[in-house]
Amino acid sequence: MIVRRLLMAALACAAFAAEAQPADPALDARLRKLESELRCLVCQNQTLADSDATLAGDLRREVRALAVAGKSDAEIKDYLVARYGDFVLYNPPVKSVTWLLWFGPLLLLLAGGGIWLLLIRGRRSRQDTDAPAAAAGAPEDDVIARAKAALYEEP
């Protein structure tokens, strides 16, 4: 009888400890990282971790509940995307509508490179026609000669 009572007391203590012990540093760290990758729908330029909006609080509660229930980060993100769309993700997924977003900078880089090449080529061909001698022999001498000529030329 006493053993049983002791056992009950121990169980009650354990249950109380489990309830009053949210201190799980690993889980906290994981949630903080996950929440910093999610957007708060109310203050749209804040992450779920930073926002004080009530909805952000509710969503943090849901995210924590899902994490405690053993869901993976990807599953938690899917849960939110199913309700709020890709907008909740700070890191948008690569799909046909986001191609411009993901590959646009590369396109711009390529276009810039192309324009640069064209300019270089145009300059080179102009130099070639201006001073065909520059290509042959000592180019420095030629440049110095031209500079001198320009300097000492009488107006």
Add this chain to the structure above:
Amino acid sequence: MKALRYLVPLAVFTVLLVFLWVGLSLDPREVPSPLIGKPAPAFDLEQLHAPGKRFATADLKGQVWLLNVWASWCVSCRTEHPLLMQLAKANVVPVVGLDYKDKPADGREWLTQNGNPYSLSVIDQDGRAGIDWGVYGVPETFVVDKQGIIRFKQIGPVSVESLEQKILPLVRALQKS
């Protein structure tokens, strides 16, 4: 070739201008819902005016209905309230109210003061049903068709325009189908 030197930057500038123009006319607060065209998330909640009695989304299967998310603390709900009252009077479509993150007593008090346009209201005190429906800015209004599919979502207060140009024509079309 010479003309190209001026035309190319002009073309680039025009494209930029179009992007900026379209960008400015978009409302960043209106996030398109991924739930459009999907089955309405089911809930089974206690009714605001009949404690103990419940309402489930399945109860309205076979009917076109509106879900209006409101709360007594919601300021812009007051803007759309007269329109909802008119809609109720016209008796075109059942409107279910989702009293979102509100104290039931406050919700009832608010409806007594301002009039109750809802066929019935349910209590979503912890906001779980709201999250399932992707609610982030109260008021929000959803159109659900006979098969229980969400067909339209209005974020923010219903206006005369949105009611007459979008919601009511859609409701009529869905009721006929």
